[in-house]
Amino acid sequence: MIQRIIHKSNDNHDLILIFLGWGTDAQAISTLRYPGCDIMAVWDYRDPSFDTSHIQRYRNIYLFAWSMGVMMAERVLCGHPDIRPTLSIAVNGSPYPIDDLRGIPYAIFTGTLDGLDESSLQKFRRRMCRNKEEYAGYRDVQPDRPIDELRDELRILGMLAKENHTIHSTTLKWDRAIIAGNDRIFPADNLRRAWDTLSTRIRITEDGHLPDWQTIINQEIIDKDYVARKFMRSLPTYDNEAVAQKAIAGHLWDMWRNELACRSPQSIIEAGFGTGTMTRLYMSELKPSHLILWDLCPSDIEFTCTSVETLTGDAEEFMSRQPDTSVDAIVSASTIQWFNSPSGFISNAARALSSGGHLVISTFGERNMQELTQVTNLPLRYLTLNELVGLLPANMRLLAADQEDITLRFDSPKEVMRHLRATGVNGMRGTDTPLSRILSGYPRNHDGSVNLTYHPLYLIAEKT
Structure with missing residues (x-):
């Protein structure tokens, strides 16, 4: 494989790692940028070896894999289980890339390989694109690689795909799979079938096979610094405006109290304690000897317990470093929807809990802020309750x-917009919908008023 850093800054501690598709190179993504991240492109799979030394220094790795790159990313992580991406997104590809039901049908793949020449290559690239305009833009940055090289790469990918049916990686759990509804390379129905089989969350777009990388990156990675700035600005107004969040914290505490019986955890971690809404509820009755509070932008609150430790930073990162069986309860109210990988957080939390320890979580479901989703193009990142429960190890x-x-x-x-600003909830990038369109298109009631729906999900689990 060819691995190349296409954007680098000494100030960056995170890496966006992109496994590209067959016949490509890094030219088409050379202008891709994201705050705080170096970007590495991987392509040319004639040699399937991967050098991990280039990525070991990074704090977080955000993995994106496109087309045949999905299979190659799985092979790399299967061989290097020490690589643990914070976020893993599959784009218009399948772990079974040559498969009549879950990938490119065998006959189409074989025909492409047998008939590959300069003319058929351009036809393939046209089919990758959604329309003539996209194809014209792609031609300006398309790879200039010899046809014999591309034929060898495609042949080797065909051989590796046969192996992948038997060595499919269990090391890598994809957070989401993006499927282009107008994909003319991988049939969308086949991709749905492949990812449904693996119980992977799916997001459907109206694109073709060629990704809009900048949009995908902006929508899929949560910029924690941006979120922190939004919540920091809302601190003076948060407690007055956070009516829903207070109700959610109250219900979550009631559920947890019902499960505690006579037990009282001696050590508690709360991820995303904010202004202490949830903290004050359980601390009114529980008396832990050690309380650890994490938040991107914590407020100043005081509690009377033996030891209180407040850390400013990313709870996902903190939890990944938390020692095994080191805490009796892990609490997080209305926070994990801001995580890049809720599944990774829950998995690490389960590891960190002591035997009999409790995981206490609220987040938001797919009806959350449904009024806003009607007028914006933001992808839904919310889980269903069954999906949330399914994240439990x-x-x-x-x-x-x-x-x-x-x-x-x-x-x-x-x-509504004032309310969201006052609670910091608008800390999400990725929409290009103008404010004027949101205001004019927002659904109204008969009397002219408007609603905003919160859809909280609640979960209490115990380490066995």
């Missing part, structure tokens, strides 16, 4: 789960 036993809708009413869409 085998060593966690579900104690309780619940969901509800909390509907707030406002006089106008402007008041």
